[in-house]
Amino acid sequence: xxxxxxxDTPESTGRVRTLADLxxxxxxxxxxxxxxxxGNSLVNTKTRAKIEAIAREHxxxxxxxxxxxxxxxxxVIGVAIPLGHDVRQQISDTFFITLLGYLADELTEKGxxxxxxxxxxxxxxxxxxxxxxxxxxxxxxxxxxxxQYERIEDVADGYLPMVVWGNHQEGQRHCVVGTDNRLGGxxxxxxxxxxxxxxxxxxxxxxxxxxxxxxAGAKEVAxxxxxxxxxxxxxxSPEKTGEEIAEHLxxxxxxxxxxxxxxxxIAVTCLKELRERGVDVPGQLKVxxxxxxxxxxxxxxxxxxxxxxxxxxxxxxxDLLLRRLAGEDTESLVLPPRLMLRETA
Amino acid sequence: xxxxxxxDTPESTGRVRTLADLxxxxxxxxxxxxxxxxGNSLVNTKTRAKIEAIAREHxxxxxxxxxxxxxxxxxVIGVAIPLGHDVRQQISDTFFITLLGYLADELTEKGxxxxxxxxxxxxxxxxxxxxxxxxxxxxxxxxxxxxQYERIEDVADGYLPMVVWGNHQEGQRHCVVGTDNRLGGxxxxxxxxxxxxxxxxxxxxxxxxxxxxxxAGAKEVAxxxxxxxxxxxxxxSPEKTGEEIAEHLxxxxxxxxxxxxxxxxIAVTCLKELRERGVDVPGQLKVxxxxxxxxxxxxxxxxxxxxxxxxxxxxxxxDLLLRRLAGEDTESLVLPPRLMLRETA
DNA sequence: CGCGTGATTGCAATCGTTTGCAATTTTATT
DNA sequence: AATAAAATTGCAAACGATTGCAATCACGCG
Numbered sequence: 180x181x182x183x184x185x186x187d188t189p190e191s192t193g194r195v196r197t198l199a200d201l202x203x204x205x206x207x208x209x210x211x212x213x214x215x216x217x218g219n220s221l222v223n224t225k226t227r228a229k230i231e232a233i234a235r236e237h238x239x240x241x242x243x244x245x246x247x248x249x250x251x252x253x254x255v256i257g258v259a260i261p262l263g264h265d266v267r268q269q270i271s272d273t274f275f276i277t278l279l280g281y282l283a284d285e286l287t288e289k290g291x292x293x294x295x296x297x298x299x300x301x302x303x304x305x306x307x308x309x310x311x312x313x314x315x316x317x318x319x320x321x322x323x324x325x326x327q328y329e330r331i332e333d334v335a336d337g338y339l340p341m342v343v344w345g346n347h348q349e350g351q352r353h354c355v356v357g358t359d360n361r362l363g364g365x366x367x368x369x370x371x372x373x374x375x376x377x378x379x380x381x382x383x384x385x386x387x388x389x390x391x392x393x394x395a396g397a398k399e400v401a402x403x404x405x406x407x408x409x410x411x412x413x414x415x416s417p418e419k420t421g422e423e424i425a426e427h428l429x430x431x432x433x434x435x436x437x438x439x440x441x442x443x444x445i446a447v448t449c450l451k452e453l454r455e456r457g458v459d460v461p462g463q464l465k466v467x468x469x470x471x472x473x474x475x476x477x478x479x480x481x482x483x484x485x486x487x488x489x490x491x492x493x494x495x496x497x498d499l500l501l502r503r504l505a506g507e508d509t510e511s512l513v514l515p516p517r518l519m520l521r522e523t524a
Numbered sequence: 525x526x527x528x529x530x531x532d533t534p535e536s537t538g539r540v541r542t543l544a545d546l547x548x549x550x551x552x553x554x555x556x557x558x559x560x561x562x563g564n565s566l567v568n569t570k571t572r573a574k575i576e577a578i579a580r581e582h583x584x585x586x587x588x589x590x591x592x593x594x595x596x597x598x599x600v601i602g603v604a605i606p607l608g609h610d611v612r613q614q615i616s617d618t619f620f621i622t623l624l625g626y627l628a629d630e631l632t633e634k635g636x637x638x639x640x641x642x643x644x645x646x647x648x649x650x651x652x653x654x655x656x657x658x659x660x661x662x663x664x665x666x667x668x669x670x671x672q673y674e675r676i677e678d679v680a681d682g683y684l685p686m687v688v689w690g691n692h693q694e695g696q697r698h699c700v701v702g703t704d705n706r707l708g709g710x711x712x713x714x715x716x717x718x719x720x721x722x723x724x725x726x727x728x729x730x731x732x733x734x735x736x737x738x739x740a741g742a743k744e745v746a747x748x749x750x751x752x753x754x755x756x757x758x759x760x761s762p763e764k765t766g767e768e769i770a771e772h773l774x775x776x777x778x779x780x781x782x783x784x785x786x787x788x789x790i791a792v793t794c795l796k797e798l799r800e801r802g803v804d805v806p807g808q809l810k811v812x813x814x815x816x817x818x819x820x821x822x823x824x825x826x827x828x829x830x831x832x833x834x835x836x837x838x839x840x841x842x843d844l845l846l847r848r849l850a851g852e853d854t855e856s857l858v859l860p861p862r863l864m865l866r867e868t869a
Numbered sequence: 870c871g872c873g874t875g876a877t878t879g880c881a882a883t884c885g886t887t888t889g890c891a892a893t894t895t896t897a898t899t
Numbered sequence: 900a901a902t903a904a905a906a907t908t909g910c911a912a913a914c915g916a917t918t919g920c921a922a923t924c925a926c927g928c929g
Binding site for chain 1: 583585586587588589590592593598600605618621622624625628629632637638639640641642653654657658659660792793795796799818819821822823824
Binding site for chain 4: 587589
């Protein structure tokens, strides 16, 4: 009873913060209030109505921290974006960010909240254990394997509710959702060759396994068809990418007539550079991208590209995760890429 | 003591889940363990080392829910994206999503986690109170006022730790960070007129107050200069926007020679339509956008646009929020827009 | 050798909700 | 009307970490 002198101010009437406060007003026990507000249990209709009325009147909401602690579940799914090599790369990368948008939609729809965490693995060895063990999240979605394949594998054995966006490898232990990158690479190379290219270049970093798979697919086809192909490492960070591409184009001038860009972002920049150099696309040089971002249909000329179905990917990630939360040990989901024929190849 | 028959299996050795478990192993009390792990308090160096060693060995991490409950703070900042009119609009809108990326960076750097919530105000009247009162977040950042200006105003009086991305109005009660949209609109109109336009059109929805301000700024300049200007409502949802723009272009053919698009997304689509119709930009028609997204410098021809400094915006949002968390009642922050002269106007 | 001083540690209350179990009240049945 | 069955409610023990306060310990000094 703080300050017993003062008369009943609005303050001393007191804000209703806890079940106990509310229970006192309603003249019932906290247990009853809890049940009434939870909606499900066996509470007398009139009692419930009364409690709900009081709750509404005072704008009362049960403390989530306490609730989550007691129930041992948080209703929160963690979404981690590991930033590997190029530190600033992915979180501003359109593809990842778009996927994130869809994820937010899907998770919200299923009644989960989304906790976003960007991690820099180099600075923080056990980011994944930390995230999982934090007790803050019921499950984890990792967007992109980056260079963390091993770490993810390690964790996967002991922790069921985790799904990863990325590439599927033979014999992999963690559950992954992703496009068949190798097949995508094949489609790209096939198309370039079919439209007349005789010497190919892959524009992109081949470190990340997703990109490696794209390159591998393209190379397989090129080799089979007796067409040359070379990889030209290109970073994704928006500042560097322009120059790098310019240098590469300089270097390959006349020696290459088909470019397979690891992502649409790279392809779009490439298209712009080519335009500035006065190179005719697809006349002198054919270009094909990967992702099918919204921009890609808006370029001049519209970009031919390999489409990843981002919405389906997000849905897959969430579905699998929910099944894993329910205890099922799900298989990975590999989505088929689709060639979007437009005008650059 | 469940199952007293079985000998010491790895299981019965037991995973260390709680302070108490760890305390038992270390032979100290939970209080000491807590202090040792928290790092700050007065614990004997040797004791601390021992406890840390055991913790590391068993991969122990304190339960966050319990910690947060006890300390009455969560270390989480809520980020809400209200989806007004066009339901699917904003979360996939490049601008918002880019801002979100920067926010994630800023918050992580300051040691906060980010809880993302997409809300559909029409379906959920008190989304904001719910988010705030949930006890899940220490503070809230709202991305975009959408059509929720009033609701936000209502809440602002009673809840300090909230900052909103959006437009600043005279006499507004909630703390906002945003570009000076009206000034941006002026810059756009001035530029269009300076480069010879005699009749303008604004391509965008004028409902959301951000856009309304952009239009108002442009109109002010147009009126002063005796130039006609009309608003052509255009939605942002990627599916609809193409057709709508096509219709508008049809309608204004020959009657308008300067287009101010509410966002770069619209401008880019517009550019593409114009290209398809064989309209010369900027010869016959000048176009100017708003945002300066990464794509905008890659279009053909590169888009002249009004730049919003997204990174500065994110930094501003987080700085102000942290100050509000510390109890300060901060002023709004209005960022200056900048005209990016490229080739479409 | 006794006592003061500071450094460590343990104790136990607390954060606010949920939920199994038991107690109580209603309603139904014979 | 008595008793059984069902429907509500209250009680109190969790959930797991933090922290004020008191207890203990080690050490040094007179």
